[in-house]
Amino acid sequence: MLTLHGFAASNYYNIVKHCLLYKGVPFTEHLVYPGTPELLAVSPAGKVPALTTAAGTHLSESSVLVEYIEDVYPDKPLFPADPEQRARVRQVMKVAELYLELPARRLLPAVLGNLTVHDSVKKEVQATLDKGTASLAQLVKFEPWVCGAELTLADIYLRYVLAIPKMVGPGQLGWEVLPTVPGLAEWDARMAEEPVSRQVDADQQANMKEFRAYVSKAISAAKK
Ligand SMILES: N[C@@H](CCC(=O)N[C@@H](CS)C(=O)NCC(=O)O)C(=O)O
Known part of the structure; x- marks a missing residue:
């Protein structure tokens, strides 16, 4: 039996789940948070998921x-079976x-920990997000799924990746990801x-409640 390590508030965990x-x-699901020896034992960089x-091999x-x-x-x-479609x-x-998850993630401390992010960082983040949405607009089909008639890993990945730009965009950038690509909002609702x-x-x-408590504790410990 496989064991998935991590926590359900994590968008990366949810891709695999x-x-x-x-x-x-x-x-089976093993509830574990970053910053613990338990997680490091299965994920060398201490990232969720593993x-x-x-x-009995641990992968991350x-x-x-x-x-x-x-x-x-x-x-x-x-x-898909076809190599080009794959x-x-x-x-x-x-x-x-x-170009969407990782830049948006830079603004997560502002949202989760109420920390201030410098405008120059927000500018860099927005520029990368714009590259991401411009690329997506060229790549996606929505017929009805991202790469065509069949649901693929592109749909699953994109769904959970978008969680972060959705979370940080409105409050930190005055920006919303879904309207930037035609058909994205409808596909997101379908997913x-x-x-x-x-x-x-x-x-x-x-x-969510337990995750927020974990974040608060981690921020307090970092300030000490
Ligand atoms: N590249 C990793 C990223 C995973 C990741 O960033 N997970 C977050 C939780 S959503 C995490 O473990 N953060 C803790 C940390 O960065 O120390 C993957 O694709 O699995």
């Missing part, structure tokens, strides 16, 4: 985990992470209706 639930792969395989990095799951559980494929799915995943998304979102909500 969505994938496992979609494929119907049995797994996955322990049936053979969400993109590695979803590719591993696809390799070991090929039923209900989340990559590459397109990987391109959307990469673009979404590098939210998927039964797996509903389950992941419910678990995320249930973890």
Whole structure:
């Protein structure tokens, strides 16, 4: 049996969890937060999520985990068979992470910890986000899914990556991600209706109070 390590408020955790639930792969969840020896034992960089395989190997990095799951559980494929289409799915995943998730994440301390972020940082973040949304506008199809008629890892990745720009955009940048790409808001609403998304979102909500308490504690400890 696989073990997924991390916490349900984490968007990266939810990418992998969505994938496992979609494929119907049995797994157990091990609740663990960053900054703990428990997490470092399974994730060398101390990042959530990590996955322990049936053979007991600890793996981390969400993109590695979803590719591993696809390799070991090929039923209900989340990559197209055609190499060019597979590459397109990987391109959307990469673009979404590098130019949407990671820049937006720089503003998370402002939202979660009420910390002030310098305007020069916000300017840099906005410039990268603009590259991300311009790239997405060229790459996505929404027919009805991101890369065509079948739901792929591009849909799952993009859904959870967008959580961070959605969270920081309005308050920190006076900006909203969904209207920047035609069809993105409609696709996002369609994804939210998927039964797996509903389950992941419910678990995320249930973890939110504990996660916020963890963040407050981590910020107080960092100030000491
Ligand atoms: N590149 C990693 C990023 C994962 C990540 O940043 N996870 C967050 C939780 S959403 C985390 O562990 N943060 C703690 C830290 O950065 O120390 C992945 O794809 O899995």
